[in-house]
Amino acid sequence: MSESAGSLQADYMQVLVAQLRYQNPLEPLDNNEMTSQLAMFAQLEKLETLNTSFDDVLDNVEGSYAASLVGKDISFLGEAEDGNIDILQGTVERTYKNTSEDELYLIVGEYALGLKDVISVNAASQAESETTTESE
Numbered sequence: 001m002s003e004s005a006g007s008l009q010a011d012y013m014q015v016l017v018a019q020l021r022y023q024n025p026l027e028p029l030d031n032n033e034m035t036s037q038l039a040m041f042a043q044l045e046k047l048e049t050l051n052t053s054f055d056d057v058l059d060n061v062e063g064s065y066a067a068s069l070v071g072k073d074i075s076f077l078g079e080a081e082d083g084n085i086d087i088l089q090g091t092v093e094r095t096y097k098n099t100s101e102d103e104l105y106l107i108v109g110e111y112a113l114g115l116k117d118v119i120s121v122n123a124a125s126q127a128e129s130e131t132t133t134e135s136e
Contacts, residue, residue, distance in 0.1 A: 009041040066095040073122040
């Protein structure tokens with residue numbers, strides 16, 4: 001189990017207070033070392049916050065990308081009707097986020113795919129092309 005930087009810093013402060021309380025007066029703790037350790041914990045906490053922010057940005061980008069695929073034809077690996085794994089094609093009908101797994105899925109017919117399963121994306125589906133042609 002990984003602890004957060006804040007809880008590690010709180011634990012360190014408890015140990016530091018105990019060390020200061022019971023230190024040998026003839027050999028006091030080095031102030032520079034204590035300051036350096038506190039600075040490292042502060043940096044660790046900032047890096048942890050930055051990492052969380054990057055995770056949020058990545059989630060937003062993936063969500064936007066998945067939404068942009070709705071209505072587009074994609075190629076992906078899947079089980080064909082004969083039971084063999086093959087490259088299949090289909091139109092992305094919608095996206096779905098499984099909150100318990102924190103996974104984003106593309107729904108293509110009877111398939112639910114992760115973004116990593118997409119092999120290629122065509123510029124527009126046939127239905128989208130027909131709509132564009134009819135409106136011109």
